[in-house]
């Protein structure tokens with residue numbers, strides 16, 4: 001038995017065909033299958049990388065809303081932004097509530113609108 005006739009029967013990783021490999025490390029029956037699988041592997045790598053980003057445990061970061069709600073508990077006067085956090089709605093919604101008279105607000109100046117906390121409570125009475 002000469003070395004040149006050394007063959008290993010392997011199954012192609014790409015098409016599944018049995019073929020005689022010349023090297024133990026050969027995984028594909030042809031160059032075509034090799035490059036096809038390479039492309040597929042790259043694609044899968046990309047997908048798994050994306051998956052990693054999603055599934056990777058994130059460092060603990062308290063939600064802004066959760067944090068703010070706790071901080072807002074004891075405040076008597078709240079800004080529109082704080083109200084939106086408190087109510088879990090958009091600032092636009094808060095402005096709508098103010099404009100429709102459902103929430104009584106005070107304009108300190110053009111940029112700052114304050115709402116008394118009890119006015120928010122009245123919303124739900």
Ligand SMILES: [Zn+2]
Nearest residue numbers: 012015029033
């Ligand atoms: Zn193949």
